[in-house]
Amino acid sequence: MLVSLIIGFGAGFVLRPVIVPVNQMAAVTGLSPTARASAAPRGTQYFAAHPDEARQVTAQCAEGTARGGECANAEQAVIEAEGRKRFKKFMGN
Structure with a gap:
């Protein structure tokens, strides 16, 4: 069971950019990448x-x-x- 969780989390982290690209994620949150950088x-x-x-x-x-x-x-x-x-x-x- 522990091995399945580790494999699932690893696959999630690896496949996240493929599932939700950065451009699309920025559109969903309503912030551009430069807006997040300037908000630091x-x-x-x-x-x-x-x-x-x-x-x-x-x-x-x-x-x-x-x-x-x-x-x-x-x-x-x-x-x-x-x-x-x-x-x-x-x-x-």
Whole structure:
């Protein structure tokens, strides 16, 4: 029975692109492949380079109007920027 399940799952993963091609799957979900790629959350490095936008996203997350991975990335970038600013002030630079 276990062998049958393994063979069935393996066949499903192998045959999925044949059964439902990527183009047809995108049409069913209503998203184009580029729309899914652009919907990925921006990283901490992006927000470190754009601190104003990071603060804006952090404010939106606090209000509850934004969610997801961008909230954590923006908050991390803001915390790091503030830490660097405090360190420079402490060191007298």
